[in-house]
Amino acid sequence: MRERYLSRRTFLRGTGVAIALPLLDAMLPLTATAAATAAPKRRMVAINLSLGLHTPNLFPTTPGKDYELTTYLKPLAALRDQFTVISGTSHPGVDGGHLSENSFLTAAPHPGSASFRNTISIDQLAAEKIGIETRFGYLSLSLAGRGLSVSRAGVTVPSETRPSQVFAKLFLEGRPDEKARQIQRLKDGQSVMDVVLEKARRMRKRLAPADQQKLDQYFTAVRDTEQRLLKSEDWEQKPKPKVDVAPPRDIPDSTDIIGRAQLIYDMIHLALQTDSTRLITFHKNGINAVPKIPGVANDYHNLSHHGRDETKIEELAVIELAQMAIFRDFLTKLRETPEGDSNLLERTMVLYGSNLGNASSHDTKNLPILLAGGGFRHGQHLALGSEQDYPLPNLYVSMLQRLGLEVDQFATSTGTLRGLEMT
Numbered sequence: 001m002r003e004r005y006l007s008r009r010t011f012l013r014g015t016g017v018a019i020a021l022p023l024l025d026a027m028l029p030l031t032a033t034a035a036a037t038a039a040p041k042r043r044m045v046a047i048n049l050s051l052g053l054h055t056p057n058l059f060p061t062t063p064g065k066d067y068e069l070t071t072y073l074k075p076l077a078a079l080r081d082q083f084t085v086i087s088g089t090s091h092p093g094v095d096g097g098h099l100s101e102n103s104f105l106t107a108a109p110h111p112g113s114a115s116f117r118n119t120i121s122i123d124q125l126a127a128e129k130i131g132i133e134t135r136f137g138y139l140s141l142s143l144a145g146r147g148l149s150v151s152r153a154g155v156t157v158p159s160e161t162r163p164s165q166v167f168a169k170l171f172l173e174g175r176p177d178e179k180a181r182q183i184q185r186l187k188d189g190q191s192v193m194d195v196v197l198e199k200a201r202r203m204r205k206r207l208a209p210a211d212q213q214k215l216d217q218y219f220t221a222v223r224d225t226e227q228r229l230l231k232s233e234d235w236e237q238k239p240k241p242k243v244d245v246a247p248p249r250d251i252p253d254s255t256d257i258i259g260r261a262q263l264i265y266d267m268i269h270l271a272l273q274t275d276s277t278r279l280i281t282f283h284k285n286g287i288n289a290v291p292k293i294p295g296v297a298n299d300y301h302n303l304s305h306h307g308r309d310e311t312k313i314e315e316l317a318v319i320e321l322a323q324m325a326i327f328r329d330f331l332t333k334l335r336e337t338p339e340g341d342s343n344l345l346e347r348t349m350v351l352y353g354s355n356l357g358n359a360s361s362h363d364t365k366n367l368p369i370l371l372a373g374g375g376f377r378h379g380q381h382l383a384l385g386s387e388q389d390y391p392l393p394n395l396y397v398s399m400l401q402r403l404g405l406e407v408d409q410f411a412t413s414t415g416t417l418r419g420l421e422m423t
Contacts, residue, residue, distance in 0.1 A: 040340070042374070042403050043278040043348040045268060046123060047327075048148055050101045051286035051304040052359030053320055053368040054313060059087045063383035071317065075324045079331055081379040082345060083372035084420065088385035089392040090357065090365045092412045097362030100355040102156070105148050105281065107393045107411035118154040122396045122410065123279045126403050128152075134277045135240070141166065141264055142283035144254060149281045159283065163248040163263040170267070170276050171240050172247075241274040256292040257284070257300070258322050265330040272344055273337055278403075284323070293322050304359040327352060331372050349374030349399050365389060374402055377421045384418060395420070 053072065060067035067085070069077055076083065094103045096112025103111045105121035123138050131137025140149040140159040147159025160166050204212055248267070251260045261284060271277050288301045295318045296303075303319065306312035334345035353369040356362065369392065372378070376398075384390035393413035398420050400407045408415075 040342070040347055040375075041275060041278060043272055043280075043344075044123065044126065044351070044374070044399060044403060045272075045280045045282065045348060046105055046148060046351040047282045047284065047353075048101060048104045049284045049286075049323060049352075049354045050098065050356075051300060052354040052356035053323075054306075054316060055087070055357060055366060055368050057317060057320070058085070058368050060085060060381045063381050065380045067381040072320060072324050075321065075328045076331070079328065079335070079372070082331065082335065083370050084376065084378045085381040086369040086371060086395065086417075087366060087381065087383050088390050089367050089369055089395070090389045091355075091367075091392050092389060094355075094364055096364070098356075100364045101146075101148075101283070102150075104353075104355040105396075106150050107391075107396070108154075109412075118150050118156070119411065120152045120154075121148060121150040121281070122400060123149050123281050124151055124157065125407075125410070126279050126400060126405060129405050130278060130403060134275055135238075136169075136271075136277040138279040138281070139166070139268075139271055139277050140281050141268070143257065143260055143264070143285045144287075145285060146283065147281060148283045159281075162250050163267050164250050166264075166267040167247045167270075170271055170274070171243055173240055241276065243270055243274065245270065253292060254287060255289050257287060258291070258293060258326060261323075262326050262329075265326060265333075269330065269333050269337070269344075272334070272348060291319055293319055306360050308360070334373065345373040346375055347373070349376075349402060351395075351399070367392060369395070371395065371399075371420070374399070375423050376402070377423055380419070382417070382419045390418075394418070 057071040058073065060070055060073070062068070069080070073085065091100070091103055091107040091109075093109030094100050094107060095110060096103075099111045102116075102118060103109070105123060106119045108117070108119040110116055111118070123140075127137040138149065138157075140147040140157045142148075142159040142161055144161055145159070146156060149157035149159070151157055160169070248263050251263065254260075264282060268280050268282065271280060286301055286304065289299060290296060291300050296315055298312070298315055300319060303312050303316040306316055331345060331350065334348055334350070335343050337344040339347055350372040351369070352372065353367055355364065355367065357364060357366040357368065391412050391414055393411045394415055395417040396410045397407060397413045398416040400410060401416065402422060
């Protein structure tokens with residue numbers, strides 16, 4: 001593959017088209033390539049609970065490291081040094097109640113407006129840079145329907161909802177004829193890229209400088225697509241990883257939100273453990289029904305709109321404590337999975353939160369946010385912003401930088417997250 005990359009890039013240079021070429025492994029000295037390979041793999045998982053978390057049960061009353069564990073943090077007590085509680089953040093300009101879930105990973109303003117146009121989510125931005133390093137650039141998962149990932153064009157990326165299909169995608173080999181067809185489709189895609197590049201090259205000579213700059217950006221996007229197609233063809237030729245795990249059996253009962261989420265968490269763990277991908281989003285969509293959880297007799301959505309009714313809040317806490325328990329189990333499994341001289345949790349940032357600060361009133365301020373793992377200094381409560389509007393995109397910049405991306409701004413960010421340090 002190295003000769004193939006180099007010869008193709010040499011041909012494009014020979015056309016005289018002034019395009020900044022992306023840095024490829026084939027362009028690096030062997031020593032530099034080996035050093036890059038030896039670097040720790042960094043990963044990111046982003047999880048959203050669309051019906052929120054009751055923040056008085058989540059946020060400690062004091063900042064810093066000596067905070068007292070709250071009702072919702074007690075299940076995570078054994079992991080205290082592996083996560084940070086973050087209060088006082090929001091997405092500036094993001095309103096719209098439940099529709100704010102569309103902007104959870106993008107921070108695009110006013111998702112409820114008729115003119116709303118979404119922007120790229122952090123996982124898709126990262127996938128453009130590091131997605132080619134793994135068989136799958138990313139996984140977009142959800143319990144039902146809409147996911148969290150959004151393309152650069154502002155289109156929601158389809159999500160996988162069935163664990164059995166995720167397992168098959170990750171680990172089951174297709175028939176030889178199916179693989180051959182897939183490889184041919186990839187080659188056809190490369191052929192289309194060739195045609196597009198040639199047409200764009202001829203067009204460029206007739207354009208003004210400003211339009212030439214726009215076309216150069218287009219060249220880069222097309223060439224990135226070509227690079228991903230080439231990498232995908234490589235992966236089609238390689239066997240999928242083997243895991244000593246039985247394929248999961250899907251749970252058809254949509255009210256079993258805990259059982260269904262556990263299966264998704266298991267798939268996330270396997271995907272990370274086998275390095276099948278390093279970027280995963282998981283949307284835990286709400287339901288307008290009674291969840292299959294002992295002690296719960298009322299509709300989950302209705303309970304989230306508790307109106308400060310203590311009886312409803314107590315029942316809501318049963319649901320949300322069950323959510324926290326399976327989240328704890330997921331983090332524990334990551335921590336207990338070794339990787340080199342470390343473990344999977346230390347190498348994986350896990351963002352856990354909601355687009356709603358107060359689901360009862362559809363308020364999008366003071367969002368419930370936890371960040372676990374990923375090589376940060378944890379064990380603290382970061383209380384940010386007395387007006388409860390400290391930009392959450394600052395956290396996203398910190399996370400993108402931890403993945404190795406050279407970014408200093410995302411959406412409405414004003415810098416990196418104050419008080420969050422890398423180890």
